[in-house]
Amino acid sequence: MTNLTAPGGIASLHQQHGDRWDIAYDTALAVWTAEQRSASRLRLICDRDPAALAAKLAVAEAGQ
Numbered sequence: 001m002t003n004l005t006a007p008g009g010i011a012s013l014h015q016q017h018g019d020r021w022d023i024a025y026d027t028a029l030a031v032w033t034a035e036q037r038s039a040s041r042l043r044l045i046c047d048r049d050p051a052a053l054a055a056k057l058a059v060a061e062a063g064q
Contacts, residue, residue: 013050017057021045 013032014023021034032053036043045060047053 010050013054013057016054017061020061021057023053 017023017034021036023032023034025032031046031048032050033044033046034053034057043060045053045056047056
């Protein structure tokens with residue numbers, strides 16, 4: 001089970017990225033998603049683990 005408050009946990013994920021990404025859990029697919037929309041693009045990043053999703057978001061934001 002994922003620790004909700006540990007670094008890379010769900011609370012941390014929302015704190016670090018929630019103001020720039022719409023973060024949600026899809027129960028049907030058992031996957032965490034992060035979506036970012038602008039007028040010209042849609043970015044969607046997903047992973048089954050919130051810590052892995054946070055790492056992917058950090059890489060995506062570094063490459064902006």
